[in-house]
Amino acid sequence: MSEVLNSYPQLLRGAWLTIQITLYAAAFALVLAMVFGLLGTARSRLLRAVNRVYVEFFRGIAALVLLYWFFYALPLLGLRFTPLAAAVLAIGLNYGAYGAEVVRGSVNAVPRAQWEAACAINFTPLQRLRRVLLPQAFALMLPPFGNLFIELMKATAGVSLVGIADLTFRAKQIQASTGQTAATFVVILVMYFVIAQALQVLVRLAERRSDRVLGRRLPTRPAPIAATTGEVVSP
Structure with a gap:
Protein backbone atom coordinates (compact mmCIF):
# COMPACT_ATOMS: atom_id res chain seq x y z
CA MET A 1 0.00 0.00 0.00
CA SER A 2 2.83 2.41 0.84
CA GLU A 3 4.27 2.09 -2.67
CA VAL A 4 0.90 2.93 -4.15
CA LEU A 5 0.43 5.94 -1.87
CA ASN A 6 3.92 7.17 -2.72
CA SER A 7 2.79 7.38 -6.33
CA TYR A 8 0.18 10.02 -5.47
CA PRO A 9 1.60 12.64 -7.90
CA GLN A 10 0.76 10.33 -10.81
CA LEU A 11 -2.68 9.64 -9.40
CA LEU A 12 -3.37 13.34 -8.90
CA ARG A 13 -2.37 14.12 -12.48
CA GLY A 14 -4.64 11.34 -13.68
CA ALA A 15 -7.50 12.59 -11.50
CA TRP A 16 -7.08 16.13 -12.84
CA LEU A 17 -7.25 14.86 -16.43
CA THR A 18 -10.36 12.83 -15.54
CA ILE A 19 -11.99 15.98 -14.17
CA GLN A 20 -11.06 17.94 -17.29
CA ILE A 21 -12.53 15.33 -19.63
CA THR A 22 -15.65 15.20 -17.47
CA LEU A 23 -16.16 18.96 -17.65
CA TYR A 24 -15.47 19.22 -21.39
CA ALA A 25 -17.73 16.30 -22.24
CA ALA A 26 -20.45 17.53 -19.86
CA ALA A 27 -20.42 21.01 -21.45
CA PHE A 28 -20.68 19.48 -24.92
CA ALA A 29 -23.43 17.11 -23.81
CA LEU A 30 -25.36 19.98 -22.18
CA VAL A 31 -25.35 22.01 -25.42
CA LEU A 32 -26.54 18.99 -27.39
CA ALA A 33 -29.18 18.19 -24.77
CA MET A 34 -30.61 21.70 -24.83
CA VAL A 35 -30.66 21.96 -28.63
CA PHE A 36 -32.12 18.54 -29.38
CA GLY A 37 -34.33 18.53 -26.29
CA LEU A 38 -36.01 21.76 -27.39
CA LEU A 39 -36.36 20.37 -30.91
CA GLY A 40 -38.34 17.55 -29.34
CA THR A 41 -40.88 20.07 -28.01
CA ALA A 42 -41.32 21.88 -31.34
CA ARG A 43 -44.61 21.87 -33.21
CA SER A 44 -42.90 20.93 -36.46
CA ARG A 45 -42.87 17.21 -37.16
CA LEU A 46 -39.60 17.59 -39.02
CA LEU A 47 -37.86 19.11 -36.00
CA ARG A 48 -39.28 16.45 -33.71
CA ALA A 49 -38.05 13.81 -36.18
CA VAL A 50 -34.53 15.29 -35.99
CA ASN A 51 -34.72 14.93 -32.21
CA ARG A 52 -35.80 11.28 -32.43
CA VAL A 53 -33.08 10.36 -34.92
CA TYR A 54 -30.34 11.86 -32.75
CA VAL A 55 -31.66 10.45 -29.47
CA GLU A 56 -32.38 6.94 -30.70
CA PHE A 57 -29.12 6.64 -32.62
CA PHE A 58 -26.66 7.88 -30.00
CA ARG A 59 -28.60 6.49 -27.04
CA GLY A 60 -28.47 3.06 -28.65
CA ILE A 61 -24.68 3.02 -29.10
CA ALA A 62 -22.24 2.41 -26.25
CA ALA A 63 -19.91 5.31 -25.49
CA LEU A 64 -16.92 2.98 -25.72
CA VAL A 65 -17.91 1.92 -29.25
CA LEU A 66 -18.22 5.58 -30.25
CA LEU A 67 -14.79 6.23 -28.76
CA TYR A 68 -13.26 3.43 -30.83
CA TRP A 69 -15.09 4.72 -33.90
CA PHE A 70 -13.75 8.26 -33.53
CA PHE A 71 -10.22 7.19 -32.64
CA TYR A 72 -9.65 4.08 -34.78
CA ALA A 73 -12.26 3.93 -37.58
CA LEU A 74 -12.69 7.52 -38.79
CA PRO A 75 -8.93 8.02 -39.39
CA LEU A 76 -9.26 5.33 -42.07
CA LEU A 77 -11.71 7.69 -43.81
CA GLY A 78 -9.38 10.67 -43.46
CA LEU A 79 -10.84 12.17 -40.28
CA ARG A 80 -8.33 12.25 -37.44
CA PHE A 81 -8.97 13.28 -33.84
CA THR A 82 -6.66 13.64 -30.90
CA PRO A 83 -7.37 11.16 -28.09
CA LEU A 84 -8.86 13.96 -25.97
CA ALA A 85 -11.11 15.21 -28.77
CA ALA A 86 -12.28 11.68 -29.54
CA ALA A 87 -13.11 11.10 -25.87
CA VAL A 88 -15.07 14.36 -25.53
CA LEU A 89 -17.00 13.77 -28.76
CA ALA A 90 -17.87 10.16 -27.95
CA ILE A 91 -18.97 10.73 -24.36
CA GLY A 92 -20.67 14.03 -25.13
CA LEU A 93 -22.71 12.64 -28.02
CA ASN A 94 -23.77 9.61 -26.00
CA TYR A 95 -24.83 11.42 -22.83
CA GLY A 96 -26.22 14.38 -24.77
CA ALA A 97 -28.85 11.98 -26.14
CA TYR A 98 -29.93 11.02 -22.63
CA GLY A 99 -29.90 14.68 -21.61
CA ALA A 100 -32.07 15.64 -24.58
CA GLU A 101 -34.83 13.40 -23.24
CA VAL A 102 -34.49 15.04 -19.82
CA VAL A 103 -34.87 18.50 -21.39
CA ARG A 104 -37.84 17.47 -23.53
CA GLY A 105 -39.64 15.84 -20.61
CA SER A 106 -38.95 18.76 -18.26
CA VAL A 107 -40.24 21.39 -20.69
CA ASN A 108 -43.36 19.33 -21.37
CA ALA A 109 -43.87 18.94 -17.60
CA VAL A 110 -44.30 22.69 -17.07
CA PRO A 111 -48.05 23.29 -16.54
CA ARG A 112 -49.80 24.41 -19.70
CA ALA A 113 -51.39 27.25 -17.75
CA GLN A 114 -47.95 28.88 -17.56
CA TRP A 115 -47.66 28.84 -21.34
CA GLU A 116 -51.20 30.17 -21.74
CA ALA A 117 -50.49 32.99 -19.28
CA ALA A 118 -47.38 33.96 -21.24
CA CYS A 119 -49.46 34.02 -24.43
CA ALA A 120 -52.08 36.17 -22.72
CA ILE A 121 -49.54 38.91 -21.99
CA ASN A 122 -48.31 38.84 -25.59
CA PHE A 123 -44.90 37.26 -25.00
CA THR A 124 -43.15 36.22 -28.19
CA PRO A 125 -42.30 32.49 -28.53
CA LEU A 126 -38.69 33.25 -27.57
CA GLN A 127 -39.79 35.25 -24.52
CA ARG A 128 -42.15 32.47 -23.45
CA LEU A 129 -39.32 29.98 -23.67
CA ARG A 130 -36.66 32.13 -22.02
CA ARG A 131 -38.68 33.83 -19.30
CA VAL A 132 -41.40 31.31 -18.42
CA LEU A 133 -40.82 27.76 -19.58
CA LEU A 134 -37.05 27.26 -19.26
CA PRO A 135 -36.63 28.67 -15.72
CA GLN A 136 -39.28 26.27 -14.41
CA ALA A 137 -38.10 23.37 -16.55
CA PHE A 138 -34.50 23.91 -15.44
CA ALA A 139 -35.46 23.17 -11.84
CA LEU A 140 -36.97 19.87 -13.00
CA MET A 141 -33.88 19.03 -15.06
CA LEU A 142 -31.34 19.37 -12.28
CA PRO A 143 -31.86 16.08 -10.36
CA PRO A 144 -31.69 13.82 -13.46
CA PHE A 145 -28.86 15.95 -14.86
CA GLY A 146 -26.98 15.34 -11.62
CA ASN A 147 -27.28 11.59 -12.11
CA LEU A 148 -26.15 11.86 -15.74
CA PHE A 149 -23.21 14.06 -14.70
CA ILE A 150 -21.92 11.39 -12.34
CA GLU A 151 -22.54 8.60 -14.86
CA LEU A 152 -20.63 10.62 -17.45
CA MET A 153 -17.70 10.99 -15.07
CA LYS A 154 -17.60 7.24 -14.50
CA ALA A 155 -17.72 6.63 -18.25
CA THR A 156 -14.43 8.53 -18.62
CA ALA A 157 -12.63 5.47 -17.20
CA GLY A 158 -12.88 3.97 -20.69
CA VAL A 159 -10.69 6.67 -22.26
CA SER A 160 -7.62 4.91 -20.90
CA LEU A 161 -8.14 2.37 -23.71
CA VAL A 162 -7.08 4.95 -26.31
CA GLY A 163 -3.96 6.00 -24.40
CA ILE A 164 -5.27 8.95 -22.39
CA ALA A 165 -3.41 9.13 -19.08
CA ASP A 166 -6.48 9.54 -16.89
CA LEU A 167 -6.93 8.15 -13.40
CA THR A 168 -7.56 4.58 -14.59
CA PHE A 169 -4.56 4.69 -16.95
CA ARG A 170 -2.28 5.89 -14.13
CA ALA A 171 -3.62 3.18 -11.85
CA LYS A 172 -2.78 0.51 -14.41
CA GLN A 173 0.75 1.90 -14.66
CA ILE A 174 1.20 1.83 -10.89
CA GLN A 175 -0.28 -1.65 -10.64
CA ALA A 176 2.13 -2.92 -13.30
CA SER A 177 5.17 -1.35 -11.63
CA THR A 178 4.35 -2.30 -8.02
CA GLY A 179 2.39 -5.53 -8.51
CA GLN A 180 -0.13 -4.37 -5.87
CA THR A 181 -3.40 -4.84 -7.69
CA LEU A 202 -22.21 21.16 -7.14
CA VAL A 203 -25.54 19.84 -8.40
CA ARG A 204 -27.15 20.29 -4.97
CA LEU A 205 -25.91 23.89 -4.83
CA ALA A 206 -27.40 24.51 -8.27
CA GLU A 207 -30.71 23.02 -7.10
CA ARG A 208 -30.81 25.31 -4.06
CA ARG A 209 -30.02 28.35 -6.17
CA SER A 210 -32.75 27.39 -8.62
CA ASP A 211 -35.23 27.04 -5.78
CA ARG A 212 -34.32 30.50 -4.47
CA VAL A 213 -34.70 32.06 -7.92
CA LEU A 214 -38.14 30.50 -8.35
CA GLY A 215 -39.14 31.53 -4.84
CA ARG A 216 -39.66 28.00 -3.59
CA ARG A 217 -39.77 27.29 0.09
CA LEU A 218 -39.41 24.06 1.98
CA PRO A 219 -42.74 22.87 3.39
CA THR A 220 -43.21 23.82 7.02
CA ARG A 221 -44.68 21.51 9.61
CA PRO A 222 -48.18 22.63 10.61
CA ALA A 223 -48.63 23.71 14.19
CA PRO A 224 -50.24 21.08 16.42
CA ILE A 225 -53.89 21.55 17.36
CA ALA A 226 -55.06 20.97 20.89
CA ALA A 227 -57.21 17.84 21.07
CA THR A 228 -59.85 19.31 23.39
CA THR A 229 -60.19 22.98 22.43
CA GLY A 230 -59.17 22.90 18.78
CA GLU A 231 -56.87 25.86 19.35
CA VAL A 232 -53.58 26.13 17.55
CA VAL A 233 -50.71 25.54 19.94
CA SER A 234 -47.63 27.69 19.41
CA PRO A 235 -44.52 25.58 18.86
Whole structure:
Protein backbone atom coordinates (compact mmCIF):
# COMPACT_ATOMS: atom_id res chain seq x y z
CA MET A 1 0.00 0.00 0.00
CA SER A 2 2.83 2.41 0.84
CA GLU A 3 4.27 2.09 -2.67
CA VAL A 4 0.90 2.93 -4.15
CA LEU A 5 0.43 5.94 -1.87
CA ASN A 6 3.92 7.17 -2.72
CA SER A 7 2.79 7.38 -6.33
CA TYR A 8 0.18 10.02 -5.47
CA PRO A 9 1.60 12.64 -7.90
CA GLN A 10 0.76 10.33 -10.81
CA LEU A 11 -2.68 9.64 -9.40
CA LEU A 12 -3.37 13.34 -8.90
CA ARG A 13 -2.37 14.12 -12.48
CA GLY A 14 -4.64 11.34 -13.68
CA ALA A 15 -7.50 12.59 -11.50
CA TRP A 16 -7.08 16.13 -12.84
CA LEU A 17 -7.25 14.86 -16.43
CA THR A 18 -10.36 12.83 -15.54
CA ILE A 19 -11.99 15.98 -14.17
CA GLN A 20 -11.06 17.94 -17.29
CA ILE A 21 -12.53 15.33 -19.63
CA THR A 22 -15.65 15.20 -17.47
CA LEU A 23 -16.16 18.96 -17.65
CA TYR A 24 -15.47 19.22 -21.39
CA ALA A 25 -17.73 16.30 -22.24
CA ALA A 26 -20.45 17.53 -19.86
CA ALA A 27 -20.42 21.01 -21.45
CA PHE A 28 -20.68 19.48 -24.92
CA ALA A 29 -23.43 17.11 -23.81
CA LEU A 30 -25.36 19.98 -22.18
CA VAL A 31 -25.35 22.01 -25.42
CA LEU A 32 -26.54 18.99 -27.39
CA ALA A 33 -29.18 18.19 -24.77
CA MET A 34 -30.61 21.70 -24.83
CA VAL A 35 -30.66 21.96 -28.63
CA PHE A 36 -32.12 18.54 -29.38
CA GLY A 37 -34.33 18.53 -26.29
CA LEU A 38 -36.01 21.76 -27.39
CA LEU A 39 -36.36 20.37 -30.91
CA GLY A 40 -38.34 17.55 -29.34
CA THR A 41 -40.88 20.07 -28.01
CA ALA A 42 -41.32 21.88 -31.34
CA ARG A 43 -44.61 21.87 -33.21
CA SER A 44 -42.90 20.93 -36.46
CA ARG A 45 -42.87 17.21 -37.16
CA LEU A 46 -39.60 17.59 -39.02
CA LEU A 47 -37.86 19.11 -36.00
CA ARG A 48 -39.28 16.45 -33.71
CA ALA A 49 -38.05 13.81 -36.18
CA VAL A 50 -34.53 15.29 -35.99
CA ASN A 51 -34.72 14.93 -32.21
CA ARG A 52 -35.80 11.28 -32.43
CA VAL A 53 -33.08 10.36 -34.92
CA TYR A 54 -30.34 11.86 -32.75
CA VAL A 55 -31.66 10.45 -29.47
CA GLU A 56 -32.38 6.94 -30.70
CA PHE A 57 -29.12 6.64 -32.62
CA PHE A 58 -26.66 7.88 -30.00
CA ARG A 59 -28.60 6.49 -27.04
CA GLY A 60 -28.47 3.06 -28.65
CA ILE A 61 -24.68 3.02 -29.10
CA ALA A 62 -22.24 2.41 -26.25
CA ALA A 63 -19.91 5.31 -25.49
CA LEU A 64 -16.92 2.98 -25.72
CA VAL A 65 -17.91 1.92 -29.25
CA LEU A 66 -18.22 5.58 -30.25
CA LEU A 67 -14.79 6.23 -28.76
CA TYR A 68 -13.26 3.43 -30.83
CA TRP A 69 -15.09 4.72 -33.90
CA PHE A 70 -13.75 8.26 -33.53
CA PHE A 71 -10.22 7.19 -32.64
CA TYR A 72 -9.65 4.08 -34.78
CA ALA A 73 -12.26 3.93 -37.58
CA LEU A 74 -12.69 7.52 -38.79
CA PRO A 75 -8.93 8.02 -39.39
CA LEU A 76 -9.26 5.33 -42.07
CA LEU A 77 -11.71 7.69 -43.81
CA GLY A 78 -9.38 10.67 -43.46
CA LEU A 79 -10.84 12.17 -40.28
CA ARG A 80 -8.33 12.25 -37.44
CA PHE A 81 -8.97 13.28 -33.84
CA THR A 82 -6.66 13.64 -30.90
CA PRO A 83 -7.37 11.16 -28.09
CA LEU A 84 -8.86 13.96 -25.97
CA ALA A 85 -11.11 15.21 -28.77
CA ALA A 86 -12.28 11.68 -29.54
CA ALA A 87 -13.11 11.10 -25.87
CA VAL A 88 -15.07 14.36 -25.53
CA LEU A 89 -17.00 13.77 -28.76
CA ALA A 90 -17.87 10.16 -27.95
CA ILE A 91 -18.97 10.73 -24.36
CA GLY A 92 -20.67 14.03 -25.13
CA LEU A 93 -22.71 12.64 -28.02
CA ASN A 94 -23.77 9.61 -26.00
CA TYR A 95 -24.83 11.42 -22.83
CA GLY A 96 -26.22 14.38 -24.77
CA ALA A 97 -28.85 11.98 -26.14
CA TYR A 98 -29.93 11.02 -22.63
CA GLY A 99 -29.90 14.68 -21.61
CA ALA A 100 -32.07 15.64 -24.58
CA GLU A 101 -34.83 13.40 -23.24
CA VAL A 102 -34.49 15.04 -19.82
CA VAL A 103 -34.87 18.50 -21.39
CA ARG A 104 -37.84 17.47 -23.53
CA GLY A 105 -39.64 15.84 -20.61
CA SER A 106 -38.95 18.76 -18.26
CA VAL A 107 -40.24 21.39 -20.69
CA ASN A 108 -43.36 19.33 -21.37
CA ALA A 109 -43.87 18.94 -17.60
CA VAL A 110 -44.30 22.69 -17.07
CA PRO A 111 -48.05 23.29 -16.54
CA ARG A 112 -49.80 24.41 -19.70
CA ALA A 113 -51.39 27.25 -17.75
CA GLN A 114 -47.95 28.88 -17.56
CA TRP A 115 -47.66 28.84 -21.34
CA GLU A 116 -51.20 30.17 -21.74
CA ALA A 117 -50.49 32.99 -19.28
CA ALA A 118 -47.38 33.96 -21.24
CA CYS A 119 -49.46 34.02 -24.43
CA ALA A 120 -52.08 36.17 -22.72
CA ILE A 121 -49.54 38.91 -21.99
CA ASN A 122 -48.31 38.84 -25.59
CA PHE A 123 -44.90 37.26 -25.00
CA THR A 124 -43.15 36.22 -28.19
CA PRO A 125 -42.30 32.49 -28.53
CA LEU A 126 -38.69 33.25 -27.57
CA GLN A 127 -39.79 35.25 -24.52
CA ARG A 128 -42.15 32.47 -23.45
CA LEU A 129 -39.32 29.98 -23.67
CA ARG A 130 -36.66 32.13 -22.02
CA ARG A 131 -38.68 33.83 -19.30
CA VAL A 132 -41.40 31.31 -18.42
CA LEU A 133 -40.82 27.76 -19.58
CA LEU A 134 -37.05 27.26 -19.26
CA PRO A 135 -36.63 28.67 -15.72
CA GLN A 136 -39.28 26.27 -14.41
CA ALA A 137 -38.10 23.37 -16.55
CA PHE A 138 -34.50 23.91 -15.44
CA ALA A 139 -35.46 23.17 -11.84
CA LEU A 140 -36.97 19.87 -13.00
CA MET A 141 -33.88 19.03 -15.06
CA LEU A 142 -31.34 19.37 -12.28
CA PRO A 143 -31.86 16.08 -10.36
CA PRO A 144 -31.69 13.82 -13.46
CA PHE A 145 -28.86 15.95 -14.86
CA GLY A 146 -26.98 15.34 -11.62
CA ASN A 147 -27.28 11.59 -12.11
CA LEU A 148 -26.15 11.86 -15.74
CA PHE A 149 -23.21 14.06 -14.70
CA ILE A 150 -21.92 11.39 -12.34
CA GLU A 151 -22.54 8.60 -14.86
CA LEU A 152 -20.63 10.62 -17.45
CA MET A 153 -17.70 10.99 -15.07
CA LYS A 154 -17.60 7.24 -14.50
CA ALA A 155 -17.72 6.63 -18.25
CA THR A 156 -14.43 8.53 -18.62
CA ALA A 157 -12.63 5.47 -17.20
CA GLY A 158 -12.88 3.97 -20.69
CA VAL A 159 -10.69 6.67 -22.26
CA SER A 160 -7.62 4.91 -20.90
CA LEU A 161 -8.14 2.37 -23.71
CA VAL A 162 -7.08 4.95 -26.31
CA GLY A 163 -3.96 6.00 -24.40
CA ILE A 164 -5.27 8.95 -22.39
CA ALA A 165 -3.41 9.13 -19.08
CA ASP A 166 -6.48 9.54 -16.89
CA LEU A 167 -6.93 8.15 -13.40
CA THR A 168 -7.56 4.58 -14.59
CA PHE A 169 -4.56 4.69 -16.95
CA ARG A 170 -2.28 5.89 -14.13
CA ALA A 171 -3.62 3.18 -11.85
CA LYS A 172 -2.78 0.51 -14.41
CA GLN A 173 0.75 1.90 -14.66
CA ILE A 174 1.20 1.83 -10.89
CA GLN A 175 -0.28 -1.65 -10.64
CA ALA A 176 2.13 -2.92 -13.30
CA SER A 177 5.17 -1.35 -11.63
CA THR A 178 4.35 -2.30 -8.02
CA GLY A 179 2.39 -5.53 -8.51
CA GLN A 180 -0.13 -4.37 -5.87
CA THR A 181 -3.40 -4.84 -7.69
CA ALA A 182 -5.83 -4.68 -4.77
CA ALA A 183 -4.21 -1.68 -3.09
CA THR A 184 -4.02 0.28 -6.35
CA PHE A 185 -7.63 -0.19 -7.29
CA VAL A 186 -8.86 0.46 -3.75
CA VAL A 187 -7.11 3.85 -3.90
CA ILE A 188 -8.65 4.85 -7.23
CA LEU A 189 -12.03 3.54 -6.11
CA VAL A 190 -11.88 6.05 -3.26
CA MET A 191 -10.69 8.80 -5.61
CA TYR A 192 -13.54 8.23 -8.06
CA PHE A 193 -15.98 8.27 -5.13
CA VAL A 194 -14.58 11.60 -3.90
CA ILE A 195 -14.88 13.13 -7.38
CA ALA A 196 -18.47 11.88 -7.66
CA GLN A 197 -19.37 13.39 -4.29
CA ALA A 198 -17.84 16.73 -5.29
CA LEU A 199 -19.94 16.76 -8.45
CA GLN A 200 -23.03 15.89 -6.42
CA VAL A 201 -22.37 18.84 -4.12
CA LEU A 202 -22.21 21.16 -7.14
CA VAL A 203 -25.54 19.84 -8.40
CA ARG A 204 -27.15 20.29 -4.97
CA LEU A 205 -25.91 23.89 -4.83
CA ALA A 206 -27.40 24.51 -8.27
CA GLU A 207 -30.71 23.02 -7.10
CA ARG A 208 -30.81 25.31 -4.06
CA ARG A 209 -30.02 28.35 -6.17
CA SER A 210 -32.75 27.39 -8.62
CA ASP A 211 -35.23 27.04 -5.78
CA ARG A 212 -34.32 30.50 -4.47
CA VAL A 213 -34.70 32.06 -7.92
CA LEU A 214 -38.14 30.50 -8.35
CA GLY A 215 -39.14 31.53 -4.84
CA ARG A 216 -39.66 28.00 -3.59
CA ARG A 217 -39.77 27.29 0.09
CA LEU A 218 -39.41 24.06 1.98
CA PRO A 219 -42.74 22.87 3.39
CA THR A 220 -43.21 23.82 7.02
CA ARG A 221 -44.68 21.51 9.61
CA PRO A 222 -48.18 22.63 10.61
CA ALA A 223 -48.63 23.71 14.19
CA PRO A 224 -50.24 21.08 16.42
CA ILE A 225 -53.89 21.55 17.36
CA ALA A 226 -55.06 20.97 20.89
CA ALA A 227 -57.21 17.84 21.07
CA THR A 228 -59.85 19.31 23.39
CA THR A 229 -60.19 22.98 22.43
CA GLY A 230 -59.17 22.90 18.78
CA GLU A 231 -56.87 25.86 19.35
CA VAL A 232 -53.58 26.13 17.55
CA VAL A 233 -50.71 25.54 19.94
CA SER A 234 -47.63 27.69 19.41
CA PRO A 235 -44.52 25.58 18.86
